[in-house]
Amino acid sequence: MKRSKLLVSSGLIAIASAIWHLLCILGGPSWFVFARAPLVIINSAHQGTVLAPIATTVVASLMCCCALYAFSAVGTIRKLPLIKPALITIALLCILRGIIAIPRFITPSGIDTWQIIASSTWLYVGICFTLGVYLQK
Numbered sequence: 001m002k003r004s005k006l007l008v009s010s011g012l013i014a015i016a017s018a019i020w021h022l023l024c025i026l027g028g029p030s031w032f033v034f035a036r037a038p039l040v041i042i043n044s045a046h047q048g049t050v051l052a053p054i055a056t057t058v059v060a061s062l063m064c065c066c067a068l069y070a071f072s073a074v075g076t077i078r079k080l081p082l083i084k085p086a087l088i089t090i091a092l093l094c095i096l097r098g099i100i101a102i103p104r105f106i107t108p109s110g111i112d113t114w115q116i117i118a119s120s121t122w123l124y125v126g127i128c129f130t131l132g133v134y135l136q137k
Contacts, residue, residue, distance in 0.1 A: 006128035011070030018063035091129035098123025
């Protein structure tokens with residue numbers, strides 16, 4: 001039961017994040033800036049080139065894959081192939097995303113609350129995937 005709640009919450013966060021990324025495409029350059037997108041993506045959004053929407057769609061697709069594996073692991077959808085290696089990989093990537101941004105928490109202009117929230121969220125998701133693998137039947 002705990003495994004289900006942890007993985008379902010992680011899947012829902014991944015879906016919400018995917019939607020947020022796709023909304024950045026509609027919101028335009030200011031949304032990419034707010035989301036702390038890489039400068040090359042922000043420049044693409046300003047210039048109206050295809051890099052920003054394509055890269056954002058790829059990232060959103062990967063987040064949807066994370067959600068699918070979370071829901072598959074708890075039995076909400078059919079079993080996907082390579083479930084255990086996928087869950088481990090997702091867990092490691094999310095934990096890495098959670099800790100890699102720690103040096104960017106404090107910027108010359110002060111504390112970056114957005115970075116703290118995003119990093120904490122992905123660290124939580126990574127921990128949930130890790131526990132989901134550990135508690136796997």
